[in-house]
């Protein structure tokens with residue numbers, strides 16, 4: 001039987017067990033149907049308060065956390081860092097402690113520095129949810145990716161997953177590598193040598209291979225996950241030009257032909273069409289990019305529910 005997820009904070013995938021991950025995914029499955037109803041609201045988190053504290057831009061993560069909270073009847077507050085007292089020089093910890101003094105149940109935080117959610121978890125009485133910390137982790141992204149893969153493939157164990165692009169700066173890659181290998185998938189990574197460290201396979205004990213080129217990684221893959229070029233985290237040139245990046249590493253229909261016939265394509269967004277992914281691939285029937293966004297709401301409903309004391313589903 002699965003051990004349910006009983007943690008208060010969700011700081012990353014790295015320290016979760018396979019059973020905890022499955023418990024979150026199963027709980028998200030139970031919430032999924034609410035998002036298809038005409039009235040998309042249930043009273044599950046009535047009286048709870050969720051604060052979204054985003055120090056970096058976001059479309060999908062912030063909106064879906066807000067929708068998730070509202071669809072569960074929690075009060076959701078979005079803090080825009082540019083109009084908050086952070087802009088006047090208030091420290092991160094002071095900001096968190098002041099928010100905490102207003103007794104929220106959950107603080108969802110995104111920050112450009114790795115480890116910020118972990119720091120907040122030490123001083124906050126509220127549950128802290130990591131919505132992306134620097135190049136470290138983006139746990140709810142990996143969970144919604146897993147939900148998308150499970151939906152199409154039935155199971156994650158035994159799948160071959162190619163992750164292509166800027167591995168070095170990608171919190172999405174790290175969280176996915178932890179999650180997918182814990183659930184029994186084999187992961188292959190590829191990209192420019194400057195963005196895929198040779199020793200990257202140290203990250204997990206097994207089932208992670210660093211490939212010499214994109215074609216080797218994609219060959220026979222069940223899932224092809226394309227990453228965005230993280231230009232905001234690159235303070236020097238890691239490849240000559242975007243055009244050359246696109247030629248050597250971009251996902252085209254021709255490269256996708258190397259994958260299994262029923263392979264699916266994922267991208268966490270935002271997409272740079274014509275650079276890391278060709279538009280016709282992004283818009284094809286093999287692309288589940290909008291399904292990822294759809295499942296993001298159910299995953300975040302599950303995470304908020306569990307972080308505020310709900311019980312994980314074992315089924």
Ligand code: CP
Nearest residue numbers: 058059060061268269
């Ligand atoms: N995938 C993702 O984190 O997207 P946003 O930056 O829009 O939240």
